[in-house]
Amino acid sequence: MEKKKTNKRQHSYSRLSTFAECPLKYKLRYIDKVPAPRSRPLEVGGLIHDAAAAYAQECINQSKTHLYDEADAILDKVFEGSVIHPAWEKDVRAAYRQFVQQHEIPLDDLYGVEEKFSLNRNLKPCPWMAKDVYFRGVIDLLQVRGDYAKITDYKSGYMISSADEFQLRVYAWGIKKLLPQIKQVEISLDFIRHDWQTHSIIDAEKDLGDTEKEILRRCGQIDREEKFEPKMNEYCEYCTYHTQCPLLENIPDMKNPENEQQARKIAEAYVATSLKRKDLQKKLKAYVDTAGPIQAAGKQFGVSVSERYTNVNVPQLILDMTEHGVDILPYLKLDMRSAKKLFEDEELEKILNLNAEKKKSTRFRETKAPKDE
Numbered sequence: 001m002e003k004k005k006t007n008k009r010q011h012s013y014s015r016l017s018t019f020a021e022c023p024l025k026y027k028l029r030y031i032d033k034v035p036a037p038r039s040r041p042l043e044v045g046g047l048i049h050d051a052a053a054a055y056a057q058e059c060i061n062q063s064k065t066h067l068y069d070e071a072d073a074i075l076d077k078v079f080e081g082s083v084i085h086p087a088w089e090k091d092v093r094a095a096y097r098q099f100v101q102q103h104e105i106p107l108d109d110l111y112g113v114e115e116k117f118s119l120n121r122n123l124k125p126c127p128w129m130a131k132d133v134y135f136r137g138v139i140d141l142l143q144v145r146g147d148y149a150k151i152t153d154y155k156s157g158y159m160i161s162s163a164d165e166f167q168l169r170v171y172a173w174g175i176k177k178l179l180p181q182i183k184q185v186e187i188s189l190d191f192i193r194h195d196w197q198t199h200s201i202i203d204a205e206k207d208l209g210d211t212e213k214e215i216l217r218r219c220g221q222i223d224r225e226e227k228f229e230p231k232m233n234e235y236c237e238y239c240t241y242h243t244q245c246p247l248l249e250n251i252p253d254m255k256n257p258e259n260e261q262q263a264r265k266i267a268e269a270y271v272a273t274s275l276k277r278k279d280l281q282k283k284l285k286a287y288v289d290t291a292g293p294i295q296a297a298g299k300q301f302g303v304s305v306s307e308r309y310t311n312v313n314v315p316q317l318i319l320d321m322t323e324h325g326v327d328i329l330p331y332l333k334l335d336m337r338s339a340k341k342l343f344e345d346e347e348l349e350k351i352l353n354l355n356a357e358k359k360k361s362t363r364f365r366e367t368k369a370p371k372d373e
């Protein structure tokens with residue numbers, strides 16, 4: 001009788017999310033182990049993480065919450081032996097300096113830096129390199145106070161983005177497996193280039209509900225997978241394996257730019273692609289206009305109908321509604337863009353601060369270049 005093949009794939013949050021994005025990308029990265037080409041975000045991000053961890057570790061070794069004077073020497077050690085583009089090195093140094101200036105290492109309740117958790121097939125903690133390890137995770141900074149845990153995940157990119165709910169639950173689930181006494185988990189995403197942190201609280205007793213089932217479902221799906229077909233998705237444009245992707249065979253190679261000249265070439269290709277995209281959109285529009293919606297590449301293309309009022313006389317509308325006994329205030333929104341000038345006045349800004357929550361965000365911008373003088 002033929003023996004049933006047992007699959008020894010190991011899992012982590014990154015692996016699960018890569019597979020969900022694209023099975024082929026998962027296979028190239030984790031099974032075939034095709035080295036990803038050097039790219040600025042990967043290398044700079046990795047070094048910033050290494051530097052932050054080395055700094056925190058040295059603070060722990062010396063029982064000090066900060067080590068401003070030794071910070072540069074710690075970073076030099078991290079750089080030792082690595083050959084890196086000078087512009088990338090400058091970027092790492094700037095982000096690291098920001099990290100050092102803005103962070104104190106919380107020695108009182110610190111549980112670990114780069115804290116690893118690994119579970120076997122029975123979902124019991126096991127050594128990181130154990131033969132039957134099934135799921136692994138690494139936490140940048142873990143603090144524990146009785147039954148309360150705080151996880152900090154350092155984000156080294158320029159974009160401030162919101163957390164993936166599943167990722168937060170996987171972290172909380174991992175901590176609960178490691179430390180069963182934990183009842184609440186606070187998860188902070190720390191955007192170190194912006195001195196900006198987000199916080200979410202997960203009740204490890206109540207909120208984890210179906211998380212384990214979902215993790216095991218996704219792990220099982222990967223364990224059983226054999227084909228690893230490419231799946232076009234919203235992250236294809238950042239995929240480091242696009243040159244090996246059968247779906248993109250006809251698109252010219254666009255490796256990550258290493259200097260401004262290459263970045264300009266990409267910008268030109270980007271504009272040309274936008275024009276092409278507009279053209280393709282026109283054709284798709286014409287098709288769905290007569291034949292109805294279609295689904296492709298993880299998206300739905302169709303026509304939606306919307307109605308709206310324009311040129312609303314807002315003051316008169318408020319008066320008329322009030323006269324009809326309607327409290328319209330809960331439905332009104334302040335257009336912060338138009339009201340910006342109003343809050344240039346310091347006193348009014350103080351009032352605004354009392355009545356609103358300030359949020360910081362970043363986005364990639366594309367605007368018209370200024371004309372040459």
Ligand code: SF4
Binds near residue numbers: 022230231247
């Ligand atoms: S380019 Fe897209 S479809 Fe192709 S391997 Fe990468 S993620 Fe998958």
